[in-house]
Amino acid sequence: MTDPATDPATGPVIVRLSTRLLTAPMPRPWVPSAPQLHVIVVDVEDSDGATGTGFSWTPTIGASTVRALLDDDIRSFALGRPADARTLWPLLWAHLHEAGGGGITTIALAGLDTALWDLAGQRAGLSLSRLLGRRRDSVAAYGSGVNLHYPIDELVAQAERWVATGYTAVKIKVGKPDAREDADRVAAVRAVIGPDRLLMLDANQRWDLPTAITRIRALTGFDPHWIEEPLRSDDTAGYRALRAAVDVPIALGENVHTIHRFRDLLDAGAADILQPNVVRVGGITPFLEIAELIEASDARLAPHLLMELSGQLALTLAAETAVEDVEDADFASLGLITGSGPLEQAGAVLRMRDTPGLGLDFVQSLPSTTDLSRPSIRLENA
Numbered sequence: 001m002t003d004p005a006t007d008p009a010t011g012p013v014i015v016r017l018s019t020r021l022l023t024a025p026m027p028r029p030w031v032p033s034a035p036q037l038h039v040i041v042v043d044v045e046d047s048d049g050a051t052g053t054g055f056s057w058t059p060t061i062g063a064s065t066v067r068a069l070l071d072d073d074i075r076s077f078a079l080g081r082p083a084d085a086r087t088l089w090p091l092l093w094a095h096l097h098e099a100g101g102g103g104i105t106t107i108a109l110a111g112l113d114t115a116l117w118d119l120a121g122q123r124a125g126l127s128l129s130r131l132l133g134r135r136r137d138s139v140a141a142y143g144s145g146v147n148l149h150y151p152i153d154e155l156v157a158q159a160e161r162w163v164a165t166g167y168t169a170v171k172i173k174v175g176k177p178d179a180r181e182d183a184d185r186v187a188a189v190r191a192v193i194g195p196d197r198l199l200m201l202d203a204n205q206r207w208d209l210p211t212a213i214t215r216i217r218a219l220t221g222f223d224p225h226w227i228e229e230p231l232r233s234d235d236t237a238g239y240r241a242l243r244a245a246v247d248v249p250i251a252l253g254e255n256v257h258t259i260h261r262f263r264d265l266l267d268a269g270a271a272d273i274l275q276p277n278v279v280r281v282g283g284i285t286p287f288l289e290i291a292e293l294i295e296a297s298d299a300r301l302a303p304h305l306l307m308e309l310s311g312q313l314a315l316t317l318a319a320e321t322a323v324e325d326v327e328d329a330d331f332a333s334l335g336l337i338t339g340s341g342p343l344e345q346a347g348a349v350l351r352m353r354d355t356p357g358l359g360l361d362f363v364q365s366l367p368s369t370t371d372l373s374r375p376s377i378r379l380e381n382a
Helices: 063-078 085-099 104-124 128-132 152-165 179-193 209-222 236-245 259-268 284-295 307-314
Strands: 014-025 036-046 051-058 138-144 169-173 198-202 226-228 250-252 323-326 343-346 349-352
Touching (some): 036 104, 063 085, 085 104, 104 284, 138 307, 152 179, 169 179, 179 198, 259 284, 307 323
Parallel strands (some): 226 250
Antiparallel strands (some): 014 036
């Protein structure tokens, strides 16, 4: 019997997959030790000659490993298989699972998955949000900074820029060694933004459970809208205990990689807000499944980073949600794409250009990097 997963008669199959690594210097490094951000661009072609371009991404760790997985195991498995994201993703995830169900495997999977969705949009002449079914014409953004290392005067200046832009919600980092310094910084930002704007806090997994309880209670007076990743993302039992011990809503999910882990968090009652990152979960295909899972629960969904893609997906979700705009970290500001990309931003409001596919035209190389493209492999006569 013919296997529909490999039968060309079921539709076009993948005949080429190639990658290139773009390493962009960041105008505002997220940590002093990591002044660059890495994007692995993935180009794919099907047996009808249609093409698509997607990407994977990592701000610090693993860019060369992600690229190697795409160039080797993912490419060898994908060639000759259907050029359809929803068909291929579960097959490829199962194939890679021996190397890990999430993390590097899902981050690499996102490169091919997003490229296949771009290909589908190019074929249909539709933007991603139109292809998926757009539910609204605009989405709110909130101002975000990776700013724990900023002196307090720079932090205040950033908050002032957010207010001038018109954001009604902002997010800053906490987790200084001295709890009093955290309190001083949060107080200074609250003074700038006033009582009516939402203020989110992000601890980036810096605390253990007793510390988190103490620190969060000390910051409750500043009316935080949520506290993000106060514990290691793996500590489901810790999050369940923390949520029961504090009144501030708990946000979690940027370092959670599979729908199974998101289901575990929901079943445990571990968080109020879940934050899937579209690349870290493996691309658009699993993100949509995770979104459905969250939307059927009592938790809220808040996409993590990658505004160019998260903003498009937010237009298609059942519940309205704001997307994260990290200052000077969008692809256009980093010089990773030509033009301004798929989003039109007016203050805190994002709208979508109806460019077919993802609407991301990545540059071929960056002045600060060498083109490390590896030769593509084409499957002839597929």
